[in-house]
Amino acid sequence: MSLALSGTGVARGIIIGRVHHIQAGSTDVTERKISGKKVAAECERFRQARRTATEELRAIRDAIPAGSPSDISAFIESHLLMLQDATLSDAVVKLIEDRRCNAEWALRMQRDALVAVFEQMDDPYLRTRKDDVDHVVTRIQRVLLDQPHTIETDVDDSQPTVVVAEDLAPADVITLHNNGLAAFVTEAGSPLSHSAILARSLGIPAIVSVRGARLLQEGETVIVDGQNGFLVAAPDEKALQQYSEAQAEEKAWRERLAELKNQPAETLDGTHVHLRANIELPEDVGVCYENGADGIGLYRTEFLYLNREIAPTEQEQLDAYTSVMLALPNQSVTIRTLDLGADKTLDGGRQTTGPVANNPALGLRGIRLCLQDAELFKPQLRALLKAANTSPLRVMLPMVSNLQELQQAKAMIAAVREELLAEGVSLNQDFKLGAMIEVPAAALCAEQLAEHVDFFSIGTNDLIQYALAIDRIDDQVNYLYDPLHPAVLRLISMTLDAGKKANIPVAMCGEMAGDLRLVPLLLGMGLREFSTHPANLLEVKHRIRQLELSDLEPLAEAALSASDAQSVVELLDDWHSQHQAQRA
Ligand code: PEP
Numbered sequence: 008m009s010l011a012l013s014g015t016g017v018a019r020g021i022i023i024g025r026v027h028h029i030q031a032g033s034t035d036v037t038e039r040k041i042s043g044k045k046v047a048a049e050c051e052r053f054r055q056a057r058r059t060a061t062e063e064l065r066a067i068r069d070a071i072p073a074g075s076p077s078d079i080s081a082f083i084e085s086h087l088l089m090l091q092d093a094t095l096s097d098a099v100v101k102l103i104e105d106r107r108c109n110a111e112w113a114l115r116m117q118r119d120a121l122v123a124v125f126e127q128m129d130d131p132y133l134r135t136r137k138d139d140v141d142h143v144v145t146r147i148q149r150v151l152l153d154q155p156h157t158i159e160t161d162v163d164d165s166q167p168t169v170v171v172a173e174d175l176a177p178a179d180v181i182t183l184h185n186n187g188l189a190a191f192v193t194e195a196g197s198p199l200s201h202s203a204i205l206a207r208s209l210g211i212p213a214i215v216s217v218r219g220a221r222l223l224q225e226g227e228t229v230i231v232d233g234q235n236g237f238l239v240a241a242p243d244e245k246a247l248q249q250y251s252e253a254q255a256e257e258k259a260w261r262e263r264l265a266e267l268k269n270q271p272a273e274t275l276d277g278t279h280v281h282l283r284a285n286i287e288l289p290e291d292v293g294v295c296y297e298n299g300a301d302g303i304g305l306y307r308t309e310f311l312y313l314n315r316e317i318a319p320t321e322q323e324q325l326d327a328y329t330s331v332m333l334a335l336p337n338q339s340v341t342i343r344t345l346d347l348g349a350d351k352t353l354d355g356g357r358q359t360t361g362p363v364a365n366n367p368a369l370g371l372r373g374i375r376l377c378l379q380d381a382e383l384f385k386p387q388l389r390a391l392l393k394a395a396n397t398s399p400l401r402v403m404l405p406m407v408s409n410l411q412e413l414q415q416a417k418a419m420i421a422a423v424r425e426e427l428l429a430e431g432v433s434l435n436q437d438f439k440l441g442a443m444i445e446v447p448a449a450a451l452c453a454e455q456l457a458e459h460v461d462f463f464s465i466g467t468n469d470l471i472q473y474a475l476a477i478d479r480i481d482d483q484v485n486y487l488y489d490p491l492h493p494a495v496l497r498l499i500s501m502t503l504d505a506g507k508k509a510n511i512p513v514a515m516c517g518e519m520a521g522d523l524r525l526v527p528l529l530l531g532m533g534l535r536e537f538s539t540h541p542a543n544l545l546e547v548k549h550r551i552r553q554l555e556l557s558d559l560e561p562l563a564e565a566a567l568s569a570s571d572a573q574s575v576v577e578l579l580d581d582w583h584s585q586h587q588a589q590r591a
């Protein structure tokens with residue numbers, strides 16, 4: 008008889024495969040007191056285990072195929088950093104010395120202390136980071152216990168392998184992916200875990216938080232539905248047929264989308280739309296290319312600054328920027344100056360030394376921080392000015408809230424340019440300078456700001472947060488976060504109108520630009536430059552190519568005069584059912 012288990016679907020796709028259990032989870036340790044004479048040797052045993060764990064992780068990182076999305080190696084890097092961190096290693100050595108306990112026991116005590124700190128955190132993403140502590144600790148424990156951390160998938164080509172585990176570390180997911188796993192199911196985990204994010208990047212269907220998954224029989228056939236978080240064990244003929252059909256449909260749909268890669272993003276009436284990608288690291292460019300991106304609409308450069316003690320050098324930045332520009336010759340590249348502050352800080356850097364802000368999202372972030380900290384900002388401006396020699400470049404400033412900030416930034420750019428020229432650096436081309444419109448004040452004053460910049464880019468993630476007074480990472484008020492709130496739509500529309508009046512392009516690079524449901528509305532409002540996660544590009548292009556502009560303007564007009572978000576939802580639903588988007 009078939010059995011259904013449910014959990015949280017974290018990466019979509021359907022797989023019909025064979026269960027393979029792996030033990031990648033926690034380890035049992037023996038608590039042992041050691042004599043004073045053995046303390047030094049025990050500390051060395053721990054240090055050696057840490058070195059071996061580091062080598063193992065480095066080998067996994069080095070085996071990541073070139074051109075893979077940056078988050079894949081970023082997660083391994085974050086585990087490598089944790090392995091080097093004194094909070095973990097020095098504390099364990101001290102516990103061995105002070106308490107005369109064996110290394111495994113000391114490591115477990117320190118793990119418990121660190122996990123307790125993460126569990127206190129309000130932010131759900133940071134709370135999930137306790138899993139990273141566990142993954143790193145488990146890796147060292149396995150070395151100490153002489154249990155090699157090898158993951159055998161024992162791939163049988165006749166049927167895809169569905170890995171079932173208590174939990175999986177990002178490194179496990181990479182190793183399993185390289186060994187050909189088709190899907191995974193874990194008892195623990197959350198949609199925000201690094202392993203879940205990786206599954207999405209790698210396109211591996213996955214379900215987490217599946218209670219009872221350990222009871223599945225080794226080798227039995229299961230259906231994994233990663234979209235709906237559903238697993239069917241011992242499926243009957245009917246379920247097998249139903250899911251095989253859904254799987255074939257999904258595959259055919261992906262193939263049809265892939266064919267759009269080199270097709271223009273054009274509405275049925277021939278209006279051309281720029282469809283660009285958001286990236287975090289230069290390595291992401293490969294995925295943009297595969298998804299037919301028409302350039303980069305947002306390069307979040309602050310990712311170069313995260314997880315490190317010292318800011319990247321000017322040369323390091325120049326190399327990163329030019330590598331993106333050279334990888335996409337003749338395409339538009341928009342680089343955002345660093346948006347540190349709020350939820351993104353430079354570890355061990357200046358932001359941890361100042362007073363703790365009560366409302367970091369309203370505090371010293373983005374352009375505010377850069378204007379106050381020339382030492383931080385100038386190397387980036389120097390690198391950007393030099394990078395502009397490579398090919399046409401657009402640079403945009405985050406969190407602009409008034410004209411003075413734009414003027415100060417321009418003065419700083421001019422001073423840096425003079426400095427470079429005085430040093431004999433030749434600067435052949437200027438970059439175009441833009442402002443992100445993500446603070447309601449900037450949208451309301453967009454007409455005035457437009458006279459001082461070459462383009463705008465609407466950052467809807469922050470614009471919604473600030474317009475609706477909702478902390479975007481606070482899950483208690485998440486239910487209020489609504490892109491369809493008429494206030495948000497009006498701010499977007501004002502920005503588009505201001506851009507049109509001043510004859511400057513207006514792009515959108517927040518999550519709204521990748522939301523298929525909103526594409527007709529945004530086009531109707533006049534948006535012609537969309538920038539989104541590369542994984543969304545082909546579906547957005549497909550949607551654009553089905554639309555006729557003359558149908559969209561009345562939709563936008565009606566949405567802009569709606570009295571609440573619910574009315575906009577109804578308008579969109581009605582519109583979609585009338586113009587049913589066919590997959591064909
Ligand atoms: C935005 O706010 O919409 C945006 C694109 O910037 P970030 O998400 O990096 O704050």
Ligand code: MG
Binds near residue numbers: 405445466469
């Ligand atoms: Mg933003």
